[in-house]
Amino acid sequence: MAAVELDKTITIALSVKDRHKSATWYADMLGFALIYHMDEAGWSELQTNTDGVTIGFGEQTHPTPGNAVPVFGTPDIATSRKALEDLGVAFDGDTETIPEMVSTATFYDPDGNALMLAQDLSK
Secondary structure (H helix, E strand, O other), rough: OOOOOOOOOOOEEEEEHHHHHHHHHHHHHOOOEEEEEEEOOOEEEEOOOOOOEEEEEEHHHHOOOOOOOOEEEEEOOOHHHHHHHHOOOOOOOOEEEOOOOOEEEEEEOOOOOOOEEEEOOOO
């Protein structure tokens, strides 16, 4: 049995210079549909052609190409984080929350690859 409960969603997070331009490119080139732009959070999200999989763009002045972060949805981020921490998994700082949107927590696999948990607070 898994250490944490995940829902059936995953977001692939990419850092980009211009979220709006990237969203248009992914829509035009790959047929992805815009879900929303949240300008105050510097985040945009598109639905891919795969159920439960979205792609998100975090705007950065100097993005790092190839640095995709899988973001795993969880129904209870506090419980999931504690379960992983109890097993010795390293986290990068505190859980961050954007009220009525999302709570996220970045953690690392044994090779130092960044992964993230996210709890949707908009529902």
